[in-house]
Amino acid sequence: MPFGPRKAFGRKPDHSVDYVLCDPSRDARACGLLQSANEEDDFTYTPSGHHASTRDHLRAVATEALEMISGRDCAALDIGCNDGTLLSFYPRWVERFGVDPSDHVEEIGDWAWTGRSSFPSKDLDAAFGDKKFDIVTAVSVVEHIAEPRPFLKRVKELLAPDGVFALETLYAPMVLTRTCVETLQAGVSAVYSLSVLEWLLREAGLKVFKGALTAKEGGSIRLFITHAEFDEYDFDPWFERLARLWDEENALAMRALQPYQSFEQRAAELRSDFVEILEDIAGRGECAHIIGADAQTEALLRWVGPAAKAVTAAVDTGVAREKERLGEKGPRIISEAESRSIEPDFLIASARYKRETLERWREAIMLGAQIIFVTPSPHIVTSLNFSSEYGKAINNGDGPAGAQTLRAILAAAGGPRLIADNPDIKTANG
Numbered sequence: 001m002p003f004g005p006r007k008a009f010g011r012k013p014d015h016s017v018d019y020v021l022c023d024p025s026r027d028a029r030a031c032g033l034l035q036s037a038n039e040e041d042d043f044t045y046t047p048s049g050h051h052a053s054t055r056d057h058l059r060a061v062a063t064e065a066l067e068m069i070s071g072r073d074c075a076a077l078d079i080g081c082n083d084g085t086l087l088s089f090y091p092r093w094v095e096r097f098g099v100d101p102s103d104h105v106e107e108i109g110d111w112a113w114t115g116r117s118s119f120p121s122k123d124l125d126a127a128f129g130d131k132k133f134d135i136v137t138a139v140s141v142v143e144h145i146a147e148p149r150p151f152l153k154r155v156k157e158l159l160a161p162d163g164v165f166a167l168e169t170l171y172a173p174m175v176l177t178r179t180c181v182e183t184l185q186a187g188v189s190a191v192y193s194l195s196v197l198e199w200l201l202r203e204a205g206l207k208v209f210k211g212a213l214t215a216k217e218g219g220s221i222r223l224f225i226t227h228a229e230f231d232e233y234d235f236d237p238w239f240e241r242l243a244r245l246w247d248e249e250n251a252l253a254m255r256a257l258q259p260y261q262s263f264e265q266r267a268a269e270l271r272s273d274f275v276e277i278l279e280d281i282a283g284r285g286e287c288a289h290i291i292g293a294d295a296q297t298e299a300l301l302r303w304v305g306p307a308a309k310a311v312t313a314a315v316d317t318g319v320a321r322e323k324e325r326l327g328e329k330g331p332r333i334i335s336e337a338e339s340r341s342i343e344p345d346f347l348i349a350s351a352r353y354k355r356e357t358l359e360r361w362r363e364a365i366m367l368g369a370q371i372i373f374v375t376p377s378p379h380i381v382t383s384l385n386f387s388s389e390y391g392k393a394i395n396n397g398d399g400p401a402g403a404q405t406l407r408a409i410l411a412a413a414g415g416p417r418l419i420a421d422n423p424d425i426k427t428a429n430g
Contacts, residue, residue, distance in 0.1 A: 048085035048104075053356045055085055057168075057216045058139060062089040065135045065166045068224070068233065074134035077158065079119045080141035084108035097133070099124060120154035132160040139168040140217060143188040152204035162232060165206065165225040169197070173252050174219020176263045178376040179270055182350065183218060185299035193254050194221060194245055201225060210238040211245060218352045218375070221245075266377075271303060273378045278307040286345035287312045288372070290331070291357060296350065298327045300374065311348065315339045340364065346380075347371045355393035358386065 048054055065076075074094055078086050081098030084107065090096055096112035098105060099119050108114050117123050136155055145151050155165055172193040175183055184191075198208055210224040210233070226233055253259060281288055290297055293316045301308040313334045314326040324333045339347075349357045351373045358381065361371060371381045381389045 048082040051353055051356060053353055054216070057214060058086040059089045060214075061137055061139055061166050061168060061222065062086050065137060065164050065224070066090065066094070068164045069134050072134075075131070076135040076137070077133040079136065079138040079155075081105060081108070081112075081114070084112060084114070086137060086139065087112050094135075120150060125154075128158065131158070132163070133158050134160045134163050135166070136163065137166045139166075140170075140220070142167065142169040142192065143190055146189045148190070148200055149203065152200060152206065156204050156206055156227065159227065161227065162230060163226065164233075166222070167197075167225060168214065168216060168220050168222040170217055171213065171219050171221040172196075173249055173254060173259075174213070174221075176259050177252075178219055178351070179263065179266045180218045180351075180375055181267050181270060181303065182296040182300045182352075182375065185296065185303055187295070187299075192221075194242075194249050195254070197221075197223065202228070205229075208242060209233040209235070211242050213245070215355075216352075218350075270375065270377060274374055275304050275307040277372065277378055277380075278304060278310040281346060282307070282310040286310075288346040288348055289313045289315050289334075289339050289342070289344040290326075290348040291315045292350060292353075293324075293326055293333045296352075298330060300350075301326065301330055312344070313339060313342075315347075343369075345370070349373055351375045355390070358390050358393055362386070 048058060062076075066074075075097065076087070076090055076094050077097045077099070078084075079099055081087055081100045082102065083104040084098055087096045087098050087108070092111075097114070098108060098112055099115045099117055101116065101118045103116070105114050105116050115124055115127060136159055138155075142148055142151070159165055170183065170188065170191050172191045174180070175191050194211070201208060205228050206225050207228045208223045208225050212222050214220045214222050224233075278288070288311050290301065290311050290313075293314045297314060301311060308330075311331050313331050315336055316333050325331065326333055334342075347361065347369060349371050354373055357371065358365070361369060365371065365381065365386055366383050368383070373379055373381065379389075
């Protein structure tokens with residue numbers, strides 16, 4: 001499905017952004033996958049340990065997977081291990097392996113075996129030989145893979161007979177309903193629904209036995225998977241929770257066209273509202289800093305075009321990168337300490353890290369700082385509405401206080417808003 005000219009929705013103004021829907025309304029055998037029509041550009045990954053919320057997500061994956069293995073000595077493989085943050089949460093008696101094509105993998109010490117390579121690959125096949133893994137994890141990996149079938153096939157081959165495969169990836173209903181434009185701007189190969197993932201896993205001889213929604217990257221789904229023929233993880237309460245997710249996903253009509261048409265419409269409205277905010281800031285002679293110096297932040301500023309001139313700096317929450325800019329013509333990158341000393345009129349932050357951002361900048365907000373969150377619709381957090389917005393951030397999370405169902409999470413975020421207001425838009429069969 002086309003999302004129009006890239007100048008309105010993308011990274012470079014001279015190309016178009018296209019996502020193709022494997023449309024069930026045209027072919028009964030179609031799976032409903034939303035996939036990029038073009039090969040994904042090289043993606044720049046932020047170190048896994050950079051954000052506290054990401055560390056918490058990875059700790060939860062490692063802990064939950066390990067709990068399912070009955071305390072024995074075991075081997076764990078993390079695909080897309082980045083800087084080894086997830087592997088670091090395993091106890092020392094776990095034999096740890098990590099693979100990743102980025103140079104972050106070189107930061108991992110001798111406490112884990114590492115390979116700088118894409119997965120699967122011939123080099124890794126030779127290195128692993130007949131090795132089997134009790135735990136395999138892949139977090140925020142599958143959405144960047146153009147061909148998931150060889151990936152899943154190799155995972156099955158490496159998984160021990162009673163092994164657990166923990167998969168976490170962007171979840172299409174959440175990306176669409178929360179209008180996560182920055183996710184698609186920065187470039188992903190595909191965004192999955194539960195039904196599509198289950199289809200691919202079943203083809204590979206695997207099955208899902210447990211699943212939950214998480215707040216990672218604005219909306220993800222975490223699945224625990226094993227061999228199709230292995231039944232010791234079959235547990236009725238886990239299957240009942242999966243059934244609820246499945247029913248709620250079906251209720252959102254993800255196999256029809258309306259959710260995607262509605263997303264396109266809301267993305268255009270969101271861009272217009274955000275541009276207006278930035279132009280008002282510039283018109284008053286004020287300035288804004290944007291928090292983060294990653295691919296999604298850069299894509300967001302390119303998306304708004306000339307209005308981005310109101311943003312005078314990108315804040316790296318680590319240390320300043322001297323003389324660096326966000327993109328070729330973007331704002332300079334400064335440290336958080338420098339941003340606090342400058343005291344900009346506004347801060348712009350990603351909704352992916354809303355709770356973490358509000359906690360980190362709480363004192364500044366109470367003293368008068370204003371933070372703009374762009375999605376699911378542009379809104380400004382001040383000292384007056386901090387409590388209510390922080391409460392929403394907690395309810396949208398996947399921690400102990402978080403909502404447990406898709407319906408509850410969307411309600412906390414302001415409702416699903418899947419169906420477009422345009423009366424001329426017809427159903428897939430209409």
